[in-house]
Amino acid sequence: MVPFVNAVRMTMSTGTTGRAQPAAAPPMAERHLRVDAQRNRVRILEAATELMATHGIDVPIDEIAQRAQVGVGTVYRNFPTKDALFEALLMARIEPLVTAARSAAHSDDPGDAFVTFVRRLCNEFADFKALADAMAASGVDLSVAKHEISGDLIAAVSSLLLRAQQAGRIRPDVTITDVSAMMAGLSHTDPLFMDPPQRQRCVALVCDSLLVGARSLLPQGEMAASSPEHGRR
Amino acid sequence: MVPFVNAVRMTMSTGTTGRAQPAAAPPMAERHLRVDAQRNRVRILEAATELMATHGIDVPIDEIAQRAQVGVGTVYRNFPTKDALFEALLMARIEPLVTAARSAAHSDDPGDAFVTFVRRLCNEFADFKALADAMAASGVDLSVAKHEISGDLIAAVSSLLLRAQQAGRIRPDVTITDVSAMMAGLSHTDPLFMDPPQRQRCVALVCDSLLVGARSLLPQGEMAASSPEHGRR
DNA sequence: GTAGAATCGGAGCGTAGCCTCCGGTTATGA
DNA sequence: TCATAACCGGAGGCTACGCTCCGATTCTAC
Numbered sequence: 001m002v003p004f005v006n007a008v009r010m011t012m013s014t015g016t017t018g019r020a021q022p023a024a025a026p027p028m029a030e031r032h033l034r035v036d037a038q039r040n041r042v043r044i045l046e047a048a049t050e051l052m053a054t055h056g057i058d059v060p061i062d063e064i065a066q067r068a069q070v071g072v073g074t075v076y077r078n079f080p081t082k083d084a085l086f087e088a089l090l091m092a093r094i095e096p097l098v099t100a101a102r103s104a105a106h107s108d109d110p111g112d113a114f115v116t117f118v119r120r121l122c123n124e125f126a127d128f129k130a131l132a133d134a135m136a137a138s139g140v141d142l143s144v145a146k147h148e149i150s151g152d153l154i155a156a157v158s159s160l161l162l163r164a165q166q167a168g169r170i171r172p173d174v175t176i177t178d179v180s181a182m183m184a185g186l187s188h189t190d191p192l193f194m195d196p197p198q199r200q201r202c203v204a205l206v207c208d209s210l211l212v213g214a215r216s217l218l219p220q221g222e223m224a225a226s227s228p229e230h231g232r233r
Numbered sequence: 234m235v236p237f238v239n240a241v242r243m244t245m246s247t248g249t250t251g252r253a254q255p256a257a258a259p260p261m262a263e264r265h266l267r268v269d270a271q272r273n274r275v276r277i278l279e280a281a282t283e284l285m286a287t288h289g290i291d292v293p294i295d296e297i298a299q300r301a302q303v304g305v306g307t308v309y310r311n312f313p314t315k316d317a318l319f320e321a322l323l324m325a326r327i328e329p330l331v332t333a334a335r336s337a338a339h340s341d342d343p344g345d346a347f348v349t350f351v352r353r354l355c356n357e358f359a360d361f362k363a364l365a366d367a368m369a370a371s372g373v374d375l376s377v378a379k380h381e382i383s384g385d386l387i388a389a390v391s392s393l394l395l396r397a398q399q400a401g402r403i404r405p406d407v408t409i410t411d412v413s414a415m416m417a418g419l420s421h422t423d424p425l426f427m428d429p430p431q432r433q434r435c436v437a438l439v440c441d442s443l444l445v446g447a448r449s450l451l452p453q454g455e456m457a458a459s460s461p462e463h464g465r466r
Numbered sequence: 467g468t469a470g471a472a473t474c475g476g477a478g479c480g481t482a483g484c485c486t487c488c489g490g491t492t493a494t495g496a
Numbered sequence: 497t498c499a500t501a502a503c504c505g506g507a508g509g510c511t512a513c514g515c516t517c518c519g520a521t522t523c524t525a526c
């Protein structure tokens with residue numbers, strides 16, 4: 001299946017805010033890099049972001065290096081592992097989401113906040129496929145959260161869900177596992193086949209099934225009696 | 234992403250009922266195989282079925298050959314390509330589903346029939362991971378149905394859906410694309426992390442969102458205020 | 467300007483997986 | 497029983513990808 005992060009080894013800063021880890025005598029800690037090294041690091045991060053947004057985790061390192069106009073060696077000097085690079089990008093993406101989920105949990109209307117957040121999450125998946133890969137690979141497995149950060153995300157969503165349930169807006173019998181599974185599933189569907197409107201529809205459907213009250217989230221107007229042409233070459 | 238079937242080339246029979254294709258002078262058509270060849274073919278099919286059920290499409294050919302107590306050459310003599318082997322297994326799995334969907338479309342209660350069928354589909358995914366892989370890889374892309382057979386399946390589900398909608402049981406604004414996307418998503422979540430009860434819950438939730446009337450599909454009894462322990466190592 | 471440390475970059479190693487090739491083996495029909 | 501067509505099987509070719517290694521290059525402190 002989708003190859004994925006196995007360990008979180010890293011040297012130097014990951015270019016992401018917070019979460020420094022001065023553990024076990026870092027080989028070459030926050031020593032300030034030579035200007036060329038700095039420039040290359042930025043380039044790598046940019047290239048990786050662009051490529052992983054489109055192609056997900058599966059983009060080869062060589063391609064990233066090429067796009068960054070850098071040798072593979074340089075990539076590996078900055079990120080000891082492809083996974084580490086992936087992790088760095090992921091953290092940068094997930095952290096704002098965690099923050100958003102946490103503040104949403106304190107919203108006046110947790111129900112709306114929940115739905116809004118779920119929508120945002122799905123859009124994020126579409127904008128950055130690697131995130132969807134990560135979610136699909138580990139998002140469902142709550143007990144073995146592979147990434148500390150995605151554990152944070154799940155914890156945050158979990159309490160958001162709880163609040164929304166306490167507010168009587170989300171069905172009380174829905175679990176965070178349910179939500180994660182649905183999100184993971186939704187996130188996995190290829191953006192190529194899932195244009196923004198279609199994605200919105202699916203998110204709306206999922207939310208419909210979670211909400212206690214009315215089911216009005218699906219945009220009205222388009223009547224759709226089973227798509228007109230399908231397959232058959 | 235998941236490597237997948239690109240073309241449907243095949244020699245000889247695929248071991249599946251129907252659908253013979255006597256096109257372009259088959260190199261060695263239905264000539265009756267030597268007994269050892271026949272035995273090996275059966276073994277390969279069995280081994281592949283077992284392994285692909287658990288590991289999906291990603292199981293190496295060598296492993297299949299080993300399990301079948303046969304050389305890789307023998308595998309490739311029977312199925313010119315890994316994809317062809319995969320396709321053969323897939324057809325055997327999907328065909329009954331197509332039949333079921335078609336007859337369900339003529340049920341007295343298309344609404345129930347639809348829900349029942351969707352449930353069956355999901356169980357099938359769990360029992361045979363390769364099917365889920367196939368669904369996740371091509372199920373969402375209705376216009377370019379990679380497999381003729383999965384095109385059949387989608388067509389069948391499509392008309393089942395239409396009937397259920399005409400009967401007023403399924404929301405009229407739901408499309409076959411919606412259904413496929415949800416199914417594909419659900420099917421993708423790893424069986425390891427998605428035990429049968431959890432899967433049932435998710436299917437129920439999805440169905441809830443599709444049905445016009447009440448929402449009672451989720452089994453009652455278990456109150457679940459956001460799973461107790463999650464992640465955080 | 468220069469020494470030398472830091473960095474670069476890409477050839478190439480190792481692994482994995484799909485598939486081919488062909489010498490050896492075996493079933494089959496006369 | 498024997499000739500031979502059919503079949504077996506696994507060594508190895510090929511490709512792709514992650515990652516390492518080390519000579520060449522570039523920056524920086526003096």
